[in-house]
Amino acid sequence: MEFVKLKTLCEFEKGSTGLAKAEPGDYPLVTTGAERKTCNTFQFDTKAVCIPLVSSTGHGHASLKNVHYQEGMFALGSILVALTSKDDNRLDIQFLHLYLFQLKDLVLVPLMSGAANVALSVKKIQGIEIPLPSIARQREIVQGFKSIAIEEDELKTELTYQQTLLKKLRQQILQEAIEGKLTAEWREHNPDVEPVSKLLKCIAAEKSQLLKEKKIKAQKPTLPINDEEKPFELPEGWEWFLLDEITYMTRGSSPRPIVSYFTQEDDGVNWIKIGDTKDVKKVIYKTRQKITREGALKSQYVEPGDFILSNSMSYGKPFIMGVDGYIHDGWFLIKMLGGTDANYFYYLLLSSVVQKQFVELANGAVVQNIRAGIVKKTKLPVPPLIEQRAIVTKIELLFALCDQLETQITQNQTHAQQLMQTVLKEAFSHTSAVEPSATPKASARA
Numbered sequence: 001m002e003f004v005k006l007k008t009l010c011e012f013e014k015g016s017t018g019l020a021k022a023e024p025g026d027y028p029l030v031t032t033g034a035e036r037k038t039c040n041t042f043q044f045d046t047k048a049v050c051i052p053l054v055s056s057t058g059h060g061h062a063s064l065k066n067v068h069y070q071e072g073m074f075a076l077g078s079i080l081v082a083l084t085s086k087d088d089n090r091l092d093i094q095f096l097h098l099y100l101f102q103l104k105d106l107v108l109v110p111l112m113s114g115a116a117n118v119a120l121s122v123k124k125i126q127g128i129e130i131p132l133p134s135i136a137r138q139r140e141i142v143q144g145f146k147s148i149a150i151e152e153d154e155l156k157t158e159l160t161y162q163q164t165l166l167k168k169l170r171q172q173i174l175q176e177a178i179e180g181k182l183t184a185e186w187r188e189h190n191p192d193v194e195p196v197s198k199l200l201k202c203i204a205a206e207k208s209q210l211l212k213e214k215k216i217k218a219q220k221p222t223l224p225i226n227d228e229e230k231p232f233e234l235p236e237g238w239e240w241f242l243l244d245e246i247t248y249m250t251r252g253s254s255p256r257p258i259v260s261y262f263t264q265e266d267d268g269v270n271w272i273k274i275g276d277t278k279d280v281k282k283v284i285y286k287t288r289q290k291i292t293r294e295g296a297l298k299s300q301y302v303e304p305g306d307f308i309l310s311n312s313m314s315y316g317k318p319f320i321m322g323v324d325g326y327i328h329d330g331w332f333l334i335k336m337l338g339g340t341d342a343n344y345f346y347y348l349l350l351s352s353v354v355q356k357q358f359v360e361l362a363n364g365a366v367v368q369n370i371r372a373g374i375v376k377k378t379k380l381p382v383p384p385l386i387e388q389r390a391i392v393t394k395i396e397l398l399f400a401l402c403d404q405l406e407t408q409i410t411q412n413q414t415h416a417q418q419l420m421q422t423v424l425k426e427a428f429s430h431t432s433a434v435e436p437s438a439t440p441k442a443s444a445r446a
Contacts, residue, residue: 007126009091010083014053014122015076016043028074032056034066039075047071048082049097051108051125055118062112064104064120069097081122095138098145099130155416162409166402173398174351178381180235182394186387187235195237196384199339203246206337210248225379231353238383244376248335251311251372252300252327261295269296270325274310277319282346284308285322299326300333305342307334309349311375316358318349332372344388347395348380 017039019031025040032052050068057063068080076082085091100107111124133141176182187193225240234240243249255261262271268290276287291299302308303324309332310317318334320342327333336342348354361374383391 002132003129004132005126006083006096006128006130009086009130009132010049010096010126011086012122012126013044013076013082013084015050015078015080015082017041017075017077019077019079022075022077028070028072029077030068030070030074030080031077032066032079041075042073043075044070044082044084045073046084047093048076048084049093049100050076050080050082051100051120052080053120053122054079055112055114060114060116060118062109062118064108064112067097067101067104067108069094069101081125083125089135091132092135092138092142094142096130098142152416152419156413159409159413159416163406166405166409170399170402171352173395173402174347175353177391177395178348178351178353179232180238180381180383183383183387183390184235186390187237190386193237193384193386196239196339196382199385200239200241200245203337203339207248210335210337229379231379232381234381235383237387238381241380241382242376243334243378243380246337246340246380246382248337249372249376250300250333252308252329252331252333253298254326254328255291255295255298258291258295258328261291263290263292265290265292268292270323271295271299272302272308272321272325272327272331274330277310277317280319283320283322287323287325291326296326299328300331301325302327302333305336307336307342307345307349308332309334309375311372316349316355318346320346332375339385340382341385341388341392343392343396347392354378354380 015030017029019029019037022029022037023040024038027039027042029037029039030050031037032054048070050070052064052066055061055063056065070076070082083093083096085093085096107128107130108120108125111128112118112120132138173182180187225242230240269292270287271289271291272284272287273289276284301324302321304321306321308319308321308327309315310330311332312330336345357378358375361378382388
């Protein structure tokens with residue numbers, strides 16, 4: 001098995017299209033990203049491997065996310081280089097792409113250099129030596145890969161479909177929960193539960209006291225929901241309420257400019273941002289930033305057990321506070337009052353019935369921003385407190401089964417990726433079974 005330098009096998013030509021100034025058109029424009037853009041002119045009319053010459057992540061870190069294969073008429077960004085075969089009967093360019101893409105972290109990334117702007121030089125790429133089997137073997141590997149790729153795509157499609165079904169199943173569970181279907185049998189065994197309407201006076205008294213403590217003037221009572229406005233019929237003992245009837249809700253606030261109030265001192269207080277919800281499903285336990293006590297005086301305080309609800313961009317997603325802190329005006333604060341279980345309220349807000357109302361309320365607003373006065377009119381189905389807790393138990397039991405199914409799907413996706421990698425490594429291990437001893441010049445060999 002011979003090892004041959006790429007400069008012997010390929011022609012090299014850097015891209016000539018400035019990505020920022022490219023005018024859209026009829027030809028594909030290969031960039032550093034995974035998706036193609038378009039251009040009104042073309043630079044190549046051939047088959048080529050296109051390699052980015054700059055790091056995908058930058059900031060002193062060497063990485064390449066993409067090595068592209070492109071054929072036909074296409075334009076190429078100025079920060080990429082195209083490799084074309086000098087002799088198609090010696091090098092199949094798709095074989096080269098497969099080799100460089102699958103082994104880019106071993107072959108290309110180690111050749112990148114630079115302190116801040118990490119880059120890959122054309123000269124270093126030209127010096128890479130690759131194992132070169134016969135042209136027949138190269139084409140055999142490419143066809144084998146294409147066959148495997150088709151099967152992998154079919155498997156990915158099926159797994160994605162299963163995830164979609166699982167998401168719908170979760171929503172169906174929530175829908176049946178808030179319609180009272182999950183606890184129909186429970187109600188048969190608990191016929192003497194006090195209807196939720198009897199708790200309304202207690203809720204109203206608690207809210208009145210809260211408003212008094214905050215020195216907020218009570219608003220006029222809202223009109224009851226008429227039958228035509230009710231999304232569906234509820235079981236006996238349940239009631240439709242507006243969100244404002246069973247909670248205290250207000251918008252967050254913040255000092256200006258906020259950057260003047262950030263602090264790293266020990267006496268700083270937690271500042272809750274949208275970014276703090278990344279990878280958080282339900283409860284927020286920590287924040288990345290703090291603000292000064294002075295800034296807190298101009299902000300909205302939240303405490304453990306409070307709900308916060310995003311009101312712009314990714315609006316409508318509820319979170320429960322596990323720590324105290326302060327929120328800006330991109331959040332709503334919702335304080336629970338007696339008569340509503342926090343976990344039931346959380347699942348209720350996640351349900352399609354409520355989320356659909358949020359979407360309808362936000363339609364036409366600037367950056368899909370929801371006003372507090374509108375959100376307070378969200379209609380909520382509320383069962384007696386004891387049944388709320390029975391519903392939560394049912395939901396969490398069924399969701400635990402969904403989690404198991406989701407884990408299996410994720411494992412299947414991982415196994416599919418591992419299988420693909422195993423097959424490719426086996427193909428290339430046969431290709432590079434005879435490997436020359438490592439030398440400084442041959443450090444990029446697989």
